Amino acid sequence: MKPYPFFLLFVAITFCNICIGQSYKSVSTESLDEKTFKKILNEQFSSLITGKSETGVGNFISLDLEKTEANIEGNLITKQGQILGLKASGNMSDGVLSKFNNSGSEPKVSLEGQFHIMNFKNPKNHSLTYFDESYQDFKKKVDSVQNKFRVDSISIKYGQWLTNLKLKSEKIKNVIQTLNKRLTVDKNSAVIDSLKYAIALNESDLKINDSLIKTYNIKNPNVSLLEDLRNSKSKWLKKTKPEIELYSFNFHWVSIYYKVSINNFKLFDPTVLFQNQVLDSHFIGQELKVQFNKYNWTKEDFKTFFYIIGISFSLTDNLSDLTMKEITETTNYGTNPGDRSISDKYNAFLGNYQKNLKQIKFYGDYYRFLFKNNIIALHFYPELQLRDNTKPITNIGVGFLFAFKDKEKDAKSIVNAELYYDFFDVTKNTMTDSKLYNKDNIGLRLTLPINFINK
Numbered sequence: 001m002k003p004y005p006f007f008l009l010f011v012a013i014t015f016c017n018i019c020i021g022q023s024y025k026s027v028s029t030e031s032l033d034e035k036t037f038k039k040i041l042n043e044q045f046s047s048l049i050t051g052k053s054e055t056g057v058g059n060f061i062s063l064d065l066e067k068t069e070a071n072i073e074g075n076l077i078t079k080q081g082q083i084l085g086l087k088a089s090g091n092m093s094d095g096v097l098s099k100f101n102n103s104g105s106e107p108k109v110s111l112e113g114q115f116h117i118m119n120f121k122n123p124k125n126h127s128l129t130y131f132d133e134s135y136q137d138f139k140k141k142v143d144s145v146q147n148k149f150r151v152d153s154i155s156i157k158y159g160q161w162l163t164n165l166k167l168k169s170e171k172i173k174n175v176i177q178t179l180n181k182r183l184t185v186d187k188n189s190a191v192i193d194s195l196k197y198a199i200a201l202n203e204s205d206l207k208i209n210d211s212l213i214k215t216y217n218i219k220n221p222n223v224s225l226l227e228d229l230r231n232s233k234s235k236w237l238k239k240t241k242p243e244i245e246l247y248s249f250n251f252h253w254v255s256i257y258y259k260v261s262i263n264n265f266k267l268f269d270p271t272v273l274f275q276n277q278v279l280d281s282h283f284i285g286q287e288l289k290v291q292f293n294k295y296n297w298t299k300e301d302f303k304t305f306f307y308i309i310g311i312s313f314s315l316t317d318n319l320s321d322l323t324m325k326e327i328t329e330t331t332n333y334g335t336n337p338g339d340r341s342i343s344d345k346y347n348a349f350l351g352n353y354q355k356n357l358k359q360i361k362f363y364g365d366y367y368r369f370l371f372k373n374n375i376i377a378l379h380f381y382p383e384l385q386l387r388d389n390t391k392p393i394t395n396i397g398v399g400f401l402f403a404f405k406d407k408e409k410d411a412k413s414i415v416n417a418e419l420y421y422d423f424f425d426v427t428k429n430t431m432t433d434s435k436l437y438n439k440d441n442i443g444l445r446l447t448l449p450i451n452f453i454n455k
Contacts, residue, residue, distance in 0.1 A: 003026035034077065037120040040249065044297045046413040047374055047403045048306055048367065056085060057116055059257075064443060067091050073194035075114070081122070085114030089261075110261035116293075117364040118253040127250045131299075134245035165209055172206040178246035195298040203416035248298035255310075257289040263317075269327055278327065278348055283355050287314035291363075297374075312361040318390065322351035357386040367401070379400040379418065397422045 016172075041058055049221050051062045060070045069091035076084045089110045176199055183195045264282045291310025298304055329344045363383035370376045379399030386392055399420035403413040421442045 043412040049447050049449045050416055050418045050445055062447035064445045081119040083116040087112040087293050095333050106182050108263040112259040115256045128245045131245045131247050138244045169209045172202050176202045197373045250296050252294045259287040261285045266348040267353055268350045285316050304374045306367040308365045310363050314359045316357050316359050317355040324351040325350050357388040361385050372406055394426050395424050418445045
């Protein structure tokens with residue numbers, strides 16, 4: 001089977017959706033606030049979380065039943081609007097068979113660091129549209145709060161001014177009281193006239209001051225400081241804005257991944273001495289990936305899609321090209337026929353094992369969501385591997401994703417289940433009798449998305 005029609009189909013679909021995405025006229029908006037962004041990640045982005053690290057931004061736990069692989073991933077949103085992620089994985093290097101015998105297989109483990117350059121604070125990286133009724137209702141609430149803020153601000157400012165006027169009145173009264181005391185004891189007529197004149201001036205100032213107090217005696221609100229009032233308004237906006245009902249959004253971002261994996265396995269060489277035929281081995285692989293992501297989500301049925309295009313640079317081995325054999329070790333207890341014996345079975349790989357091979361991989365993922373609330377998606381994910389000492393290898397995967405939605409929040413997935421089929425080495429460039437990874441297989445991935453903390 002030639003891989004080129006698949007890649008041409010993928011490129012054509014991608015190009016069409018780029019055009020569709022660009023044809024949308026977005027109504028929107030100021031830059032996203034963090035609370036609204038987290039709400040979108042917790043709800044609309046939850047449908048993309050399938051256990052494949054390339055397609056999800058979020059916190060999750062997943063299990064791949066065919067590969068006996070478990071994954072756990074956590075993400076953190078920075079103040080600059082970027083997302084940092086860490087994913088840990090573990091699975092059996094010799095595949096499904098290890099589950100059904102006491103092979104003593106050691107797991108393959110990996111740790112992956114992720115950096116998603118989303119910058120939700122930059123309007124160039126996203127567009128949002130809201131249902132008009134919901135958005136207008138929000139604007140009315142904002143206008144009401146803004147008007148109240150202005151009135152309360154004026155009240156606070158007048159309240160501070162009134163406080164100063166009252167303090168001034170108290171000072172004038174004290175001065176008048178002091179002058180009256182001197183007036184009762186002083187006998188000099190010139191001094192008495194001067195004191196009376198000073199008392200009259202202060203009484204005139206006091207009268208004017210008291211008149212101002214009566215005129216502008218506005219009741220001071222409970223929030224006594226402008227800063228407290230501003231904080232109160234800001235908290236209200238953060239709480240209320242995410243409640244606007246989204247109609248659609250369009251996000252694009254770049255992701256960078258760095259992965260280290262440790263794989264333990266056994267090699268089998270029947271051409272050497274018996275005691276040296278089975279060798280315990282391990283390999284530490286490294287991989288760097290860079291990819292472009294685009295997510296176009298809408299409330300309309302059949303119009304939501306997500307795709308990625310990426311390139312990977314890795315240091316790997318050719319274990320996937322080797323033939324896997326089941327080895328049986330038998331220990332006899334006794335010299336007579338029929339005496340007790342114990343057998344121990346395990347898997348080992350036969351062939352010319354090579355490590356520290358350089359590999360470049362081009363890959364893509366495409367999801368097209370179907371039906372109401374985007375509960376089902378078709379998934380297509382091809383890749384092309386270029387590795388040292390090996391002909392180009394083309395793998396193609398297709399999947400059927402079902403998202404079990406929250407009854408109260410229909411955009412949020414509680415559990416994602418994906419039934420997938422992988423076509424390995426469709427050009428048959430690495431023919432062997434039986435290989436672990438390069439045989440077509442069908443599998444099921446179950447994923448439990450976990451919310452970002454939304455304060």
